[in-house]
Each structure stands twice: as C-alpha cells, then as structure tokens.
Amino acid sequence: MNSLLELLRTDPWPWYVTGPLIGSMVPLLLWIGNHLFGVSSSLRHICAAAVPCGLPYFAYDWRKDIWNLWFVGGIAAGGVVAVTWLEGGGPEALAPAMVERLQSFGLTGSGDLLPRELFLADGPFGRIGWGIVIIGGFLVGFGARYAGGCTGGHTIAGIATLQRASLVASIAFFIGGLVTARWFLPALWEALA
Amino acid sequence: MNSKVMRYGGVFLGGLAFGVILIKGRIASWSRIQEMFWFESFHMYGVILSAIVVAMIGVQWIRRLELRSLQGESIKITPKSADRGQMIGGVLFGAGWALTGACPGPMYALLASEGLPAVVMLLSALMGAWVYGAIRARLPH
Numbered sequence: 312m313n314s315l316l317e318l319l320r321t322d323p324w325p326w327y328v329t330g331p332l333i334g335s336m337v338p339l340l341l342w343i344g345n346h347l348f349g350v351s352s353s354l355r356h357i358c359a360a361a362v363p364c365g366l367p368y369f370a371y372d373w374r375k376d377i378w379n380l381w382f383v384g385g386i387a388a389g390g391v392v393a394v395t396w397l398e399g400g401g402p403e404a405l406a407p408a409m410v411e412r413l414q415s416f417g418l419t420g421s422g423d424l425l426p427r428e429l430f431l432a433d434g435p436f437g438r439i440g441w442g443i444v445i446i447g448g449f450l451v452g453f454g455a456r457y458a459g460g461c462t463g464g465h466t467i468a469g470i471a472t473l474q475r476a477s478l479v480a481s482i483a484f485f486i487g488g489l490v491t492a493r494w495f496l497p498a499l500w501e502a503l504a
Numbered sequence: 505m506n507s508k509v510m511r512y513g514g515v516f517l518g519g520l521a522f523g524v525i526l527i528k529g530r531i532a533s534w535s536r537i538q539e540m541f542w543f544e545s546f547h548m549y550g551v552i553l554s555a556i557v558v559a560m561i562g563v564q565w566i567r568r569l570e571l572r573s574l575q576g577e578s579i580k581i582t583p584k585s586a587d588r589g590q591m592i593g594g595v596l597f598g599a600g601w602a603l604t605g606a607c608p609g610p611m612y613a614l615l616a617s618e619g620l621p622a623v624v625m626l627l628s629a630l631m632g633a634w635v636y637g638a639i640r641a642r643l644p645h
Contacts, residue, residue: 391523
C-alpha cells in the first residue's frame with residue numbers, strides 16, 4: 312500500500328503513463344454511459360443552466376447531458392486529491408533550455424502549475440497577470456465553443472474516432488498557441504522589461 | 505445498485521482520476537504548455553500522441569467486440585459537425601491555451617489548489633462560452 316502511494320507520488324508522472332491513462336478515458340466513458348469524452352461542453356451546460364437569457368444556443372435540455380457536469384465535478388475533486396495527498400502541484404524542473412528562455416524574459420522558470428510571479432505577485436508581471444487570466448480564459452471558452460470542442464473532445468476523442476473536423480481543430484489549436492507563445496508573449500515580456 | 509448512481513458515480517470517479525492525471529502528469533501546467541509550444545520537451549507530445557493511440561485502440565476494440573454500455577445500449581459515436589468554426593474558433597482557443605497554460609480540463613483541476621487566478625480563469629471561460637452563444641448567429645461558420 313505504502314509503495315503504491317510512493318509510486319503515485321512520483322512527480323511528474325512520465326508521458327508514457329499519463330498519455331495512455333488519458334486515452335483510456337475515451338473507451339471508459341463510452342462503456343459507463345455511452346458518453347463521448349469531452350470537457351468544454353460543460354461550459355455551455357453551465358451557461359444553459361444558470362444564465363440562458365433566452366438565447367437559442369442555450370435553449371436545450373442541459374439535464375440530458377448532466378453526466379458532463381458530474382465529470383468536471385470529478386476533475387475538480389481530482390485536483391484536490393492530487394495536491395492534498397499525492398504531492399502534486401509544486402514546482403518542477405523544466406528543460407534547461409526552457410528555464411533559460413523564461414529567465415531571459417525575466418520570469419523565474421520555476422516550473423509552477425501557475426507561476427507565482429505571473430499570476431499571484433505584485434511585480435511587473437503580476438500587473439498583467441489578471442489581464443492574461445481574463446483574456447486567455449475568455450478565449451479558451453469562446454474558442455472551444457466556436458470550434459465545437461477542446462483538446463479533450465477534438466484532439467483526443469475526435470482524432471481517435473477519425474473525425475476530420477477534429478484534426479482541423481487540433482491544427483488550429485496549435486497554430487493559435489504557437490503564434491501566441493512564441494511571438495505575442497515574448498513581445499509582451501519585452502514591453503514590460 | 506441503482507443504475508443512475510452507477511452511471512454518474514462512475515463518471516464522477518472517472519473525472520476524479522482524470523483530475524489527478526492532469527495534475528500529476530503536469531498537463532495542467534502553464535510552464536509545461538510553454539515548453540510544448542517552444543518544442544523544448546517531448547513530454548506533452550508524448551502524452552497527446554499516446555493518449556490518441558490508446559483511445560483509438562479502445563474504440564476499435566469496443567467496435568470489434570460490439571461491446572455494449574453498462575445500460576445495455578449499443579455504443580454510438582455521434583459525428584462532430586464540420587464548419588469554419590474549427591479553424592477560427594480553434595486559433596482563438598489556441599491563443600487562450602498559450603496565455604493561460606490551461607485548456608478546460610486543467611481549469612477545473614486547478615480550481616481548488618491555485619486560488620483566485622484559477623477561479624477567475626474558469627469564470628472568464630464561462631463568459632467566453634456565453635458570449636459565443638450570444639453572438640453565434642453573426643459569426644462565420
């Protein structure tokens with residue numbers, strides 16, 4: 312038992328453990344209730360339940376898809392379990408070249424889940440941290456619904472079920488991410504320095 | 505056992521496992537997502553590619569064996585509709601992913617441990633989804 316706990320506490324879990332576990336969610340959810348793996352529909356369901364405002368996009372019976380809300384509730388609980396009992400959530404060593412790059416931008420390169428200097432501090436980055444959180448969060452929700460799915464529903468479940476739309480979406484995710492991470496963010500860091 | 509309890513209990517436990525995986529596998533990490541977009545580590549690519557392969561094998565296996573769900577239904581996969589949304593929405597999503605270092609799954613996983621920034625992030629994503637619903641008719645699809 313103790314050695315299992317030790318094993319689970321290994322940080323980080325290597326990709327060849329993490330990836331197959333994530334992939335197995337797809338057949339698991341199909342078996343449990345004929346549900347196709349995905350997360351971002353939950354954003355729509357929450358809006359439909361809480362603030363439909365008479366909009367046609369939210370005029371459907373979200374209760375029929377309530378499994379998705381149980382699923383994301385489970386994800387939130389899992390986050391607590393990982394951080395409380397499995398020693399997840401601390402900083403970790405990134406690739407040395409990545410640490411160097413982040414430091415050249417003036418960040419610490421600490422490898423935090425959410426770097427404290429960016430999202431939680433008062434320094435130069437802290438001032439724009441809230442902007443990044445709010446604009447970035449908005450784009451994730453808006454873009455995922457516009458694209459009809461996110462990295463879970465499109466990149467994992469969609470490609471695994473050979474859907475063309477999901478391949479297109481996944482390529483678009485990467486284009487948007489590459490441009491933002493490699494061009495927009497460095498320009499922003501430079502402007503702050 | 506009540507079939508609803510089994511279904512949603514199972515879904516909840518699956519979600520719980522997924523949340524643990526997202527944190528312990530460092531998918532829910534701003535730093536790791538930057539590393540991925542700078543091609544400095546194989547980690548995220550290994551995760552995504554092996555996840556797709558395992559999911560594909562699982563789905564093929566269900567089809568070949570004609571497995572049924574716990575409720576005894578035959579398993580069907582509804583096709584995703586294709587339009588320009590995947591391209592335009594996809595690029596916007598990718599930009600948000602690089603900024604926050606989190607896609608929707610990680611946003612839920614980070615909710616309890618990362619405090620106010622994680623809460624505001626999820627609320628912003630909900631607002632994004634709502635605004636999409638509000639202006640959907642005027643967007644190119």
